[in-house]
Amino acid sequence: MTEAFDNVFHHRLFVKLYAYGIRGKLLLWLTSFFCDRTHQTRINFSLSEPANFFPGVIQGSGIGPIMFVMFKNDLINTLEKFGV
Numbered sequence: 001m002t003e004a005f006d007n008v009f010h011h012r013l014f015v016k017l018y019a020y021g022i023r024g025k026l027l028l029w030l031t032s033f034f035c036d037r038t039h040q041t042r043i044n045f046s047l048s049e050p051a052n053f054f055p056g057v058i059q060g061s062g063i064g065p066i067m068f069v070m071f072k073n074d075l076i077n078t079l080e081k082f083g084v
Helices: 002-006 010-019 024-034 063-072 075-081
Strands: 037-039 051-053
Touching (some): 010 063, 024 063
């Protein structure tokens, strides 16, 4: 499941959220929550340089799995169009 969560592209997610009717302050909050995130690793007293996170939803967050489901929600409709 880890790789699946990493393949959520933010721009497409925000377009889908907008299509679902999520707009205004909530959409702005979600955008700021998912964009421009960095990560650092600490081992004892050493801290790595910040690394940017580009695609993906935050694993271990409460909202990450919900955003993943909303991102993939139309997959069933697409597969049905092709008889799968």
